[in-house]
Amino acid sequence: MKHSDGLEWAIHSCTLLAALPADMALPRRLLAEFFGLPEPYLAKQLQKLSRAGLVETRRGPKGGYALAHKPKDISMLQLVEAIDGSERHFRCSELRRCGPTGMPPRQYPKPCGIARTMWRAEAAWRRELSQTSLADIQQLGLQETPPEQMAKALAWFQSNLPMEGKK
Amino acid sequence: MKHSDGLEWAIHSCTLLAALPADMALPRRLLAEFFGLPEPYLAKQLQKLSRAGLVETRRGPKGGYALAHKPKDISMLQLVEAIDGSERHFRCSELRRCGPTGMPPRQYPKPCGIARTMWRAEAAWRRELSQTSLADIQQLGLQETPPEQMAKALAWFQSNLPMEGKK
DNA sequence: ATAATTATGGACAATAGTTATCCATAATTG
DNA sequence: CAATTATGGATAACTATTGTCCATAATTAT
Ligand code: SF4
Ligand code: SF4
Numbered sequence: 001m002k003h004s005d006g007l008e009w010a011i012h013s014c015t016l017l018a019a020l021p022a023d024m025a026l027p028r029r030l031l032a033e034f035f036g037l038p039e040p041y042l043a044k045q046l047q048k049l050s051r052a053g054l055v056e057t058r059r060g061p062k063g064g065y066a067l068a069h070k071p072k073d074i075s076m077l078q079l080v081e082a083i084d085g086s087e088r089h090f091r092c093s094e095l096r097r098c099g100p101t102g103m104p105p106r107q108y109p110k111p112c113g114i115a116r117t118m119w120r121a122e123a124a125w126r127r128e129l130s131q132t133s134l135a136d137i138q139q140l141g142l143q144e145t146p147p148e149q150m151a152k153a154l155a156w157f158q159s160n161l162p163m164e165g166k167k
Numbered sequence: 168m169k170h171s172d173g174l175e176w177a178i179h180s181c182t183l184l185a186a187l188p189a190d191m192a193l194p195r196r197l198l199a200e201f202f203g204l205p206e207p208y209l210a211k212q213l214q215k216l217s218r219a220g221l222v223e224t225r226r227g228p229k230g231g232y233a234l235a236h237k238p239k240d241i242s243m244l245q246l247v248e249a250i251d252g253s254e255r256h257f258r259c260s261e262l263r264r265c266g267p268t269g270m271p272p273r274q275y276p277k278p279c280g281i282a283r284t285m286w287r288a289e290a291a292w293r294r295e296l297s298q299t300s301l302a303d304i305q306q307l308g309l310q311e312t313p314p315e316q317m318a319k320a321l322a323w324f325q326s327n328l329p330m331e332g333k334k
Numbered sequence: 335a336t337a338a339t340t341a342t343g344g345a346c347a348a349t350a351g352t353t354a355t356c357c358a359t360a361a362t363t364g
Numbered sequence: 365c366a367a368t369t370a371t372g373g374a375t376a377a378c379t380a381t382t383g384t385c386c387a388t389a390a391t392t393a394t
Contacts, residue, residue, distance in 0.1 A: 001168070001169070001170055001171070001251045001252070001256055002168070002254070002256055002258065002380095003168055003256050003257050003258070003285075004168070004351095004352065004353085005260065005352085005353075006352085006353080007257070008257075008259065008260060008262055008281070009262065011281050012262050012263070012281070015281070025369095027368085027369065027370090028369085028370080029369085033266065033267070034266050034267065034268065035262055035265055035266045036265040036266035036267070036269075037262075037265075037266075038353085038354060038355080039355095040354065040355050040356075041353060041354050041355080043370080043371085043372095044353090044354090044372095046370085047370080047371070047372075050370085050371090057369090057370060057371090058361095058362075058369080058370085059360075059361045059362050059363090059368080059369050059370050059371085060361060060362025060363050060364095060367085060368055060369055060370085061362070061363045061364075061367065061368045061369070062362085062363065062364095062368085062369090063361085063362065063363085063368070063369045063370070064369075064370085065370090076284055076285075076288075084168045085168070087169070089168060089169055089170050090170050090174070090175075091169065091170070092175065093172065093175060095175055095176065095179050095202055095204075096179070096312070096316075098202055098203040098204075099200065099201050099202045099203035099204075100200070100201070100203075100319075100323055101201065101316055101319040101320040101323055102203075102316070103313050103315060103316050103319075107313040107315070107316070108313070110311075112307070112308065112311060113303070113304050113306075113307030113308055113311065114175070114178050114179070114182070114304055116307075117243055117296070117299045117303075117304065118170075118243075118296075120295055120299075121243075121292045121293075121295035121296045122292065124291040124292055124294070124295040125288045125289065125291055125292035126288075127291070128287055128288035128291040129284070129285075129288045132284045132287075136280070136284075137280050137281055137284065139280075140279070140280030140283075141279065141280060144277075144279060144280065145263070146270050146274040146275070148270060148274070149263075149268055149269070149270050149274070152267075152268040152270075153268040156267055156268055169351095171380095171381065171382085172381085172382075173381090173382080192340095194339080194340060194341090195340085195341075196340085205382085205383060205384080207383065207384050207385070208382060208383050208384080210341080210342085210343095211343095211382090211383090213341085214341080214342070214343075217341085217342090224340090224341060224342090225340080225341085225390090225391075226339080226340050226341050226342085226389075226390040226391050226392090227338090227339060227340055227341085227390060227391025227392050227393095228338065228339040228340070228391070228392045228393065229339085229340090229391085229392065229393090230339070230340045230341070230390085230391065230392085231340075231341085232341090
């Protein structure tokens with residue numbers, strides 16, 4: 001019972017994408033380098049984000065990844081579900097129907113109290129996640145990232161992005 | 168990201184134990200038979216419950232498992248944590264410190280907004296679970312179990328329990 | 335005391351899920 | 365056409381979950 005590591009990578013990646021100038025795509029090579037992550041596996045996470053419609057991709061030179069929506073329109077719940085799936089965490093195996101006292105399925109019109117309780121808790125979790133957007137995360141990040149790191153990051157980008165400030 | 172199957176087994180087992188006359192212990196052979204579960208693995212779940220102090224165990228003939236507290240004093244959260252552990256589901260690997268722009272640890276006095284958001288959602292989940300007790304589950308079960316199954320179960324117990332109504 | 339019953343916990347094996355890599359292919363740019 | 369970049373399938377390594385087995389300890393009844 002644990003989220004995949006890829007989830008953290010994906011959220012961080014989106015946070016970075018959110019900070020990019022509009023219209024600019026970041027290739028995954030740079031994304032992976034920036035966070036010190038294995039590029040091929042990060043690719044899988046980005047593909048999930050892409051399939052979920054949260055990021056746009058552009059192939060070819062000057063291509064890469066960019067957010068598909070404004071940060072305020074992407075919720076943490078969407079990110080989590082894109083990576084870890086939207087299946088319920090508690091899955092009922094209809095244990096009550098097993099064993100010597102079980103009855104045929106039609107005797108159980110609705111999920112039992114155990115399942116309903118577990119699912120109610122999951123709903124509370126989802127609700128909480130859906131109420132925080134990438135914009136909220138971004139704002140906290142801007143406030144709390146050490147100024148020196150901001151400077152380092154800026155410098156790193158300027159020396160790694162194909163053209164920045166040139167034009 | 169999914170709960171272990173053993174969780175469902177453990178909750179069902181406790182529900183059954185809750186229905187037992189006080190002072191009566193149920194051996195795990197019968198528990199496993201009643202639900203049609205593999206006994207040795209069910210044993211592992213029951214051991215976790217025992218170590219968490221939720222069930223009492225008695226060895227020897229007439230021994231078995233019994234609840235250690237009244238059903239109303241055992242919350243679903245306790246059961247879930249006994250089986251699946253109480254570690255956080257989202258575990259931070261301090262990604263922000265990685266890569267070419269990372270800074271030394273002391274620059275990050277508190278967990279970032281991403282981690283705090285994920286943890287806030289988990290807290291909502293825990294809160295919901297802590298507000299339902301085994302007594303609530305039991306009541307729902309009594310209301311919603313098909314009457315025929317109740318009868319079957321009663322009969323099964325009377326023919327399997329060492330002495331019931333004999334004395 | 336002895337025999338029968340029952341839980342414990344360690345060791346182990348099988349299965350499934352996660353993490354990671356590689357490569358051939360397709361799309362885009364210039 | 366050449367260079368760049370994402371896609372997705374195949375595969376391998378690693379880890380967690382699921383399941384089994386057994387020697388041991390505790391308890392009860394005879
Ligand atoms: S619905 Fe309830 S009784 Fe049936 S298997 Fe799920 S948790 Fe168990
Ligand atoms: S604290 Fe935040 S920034 Fe650091 S690794 Fe965890 S999620 Fe990422």
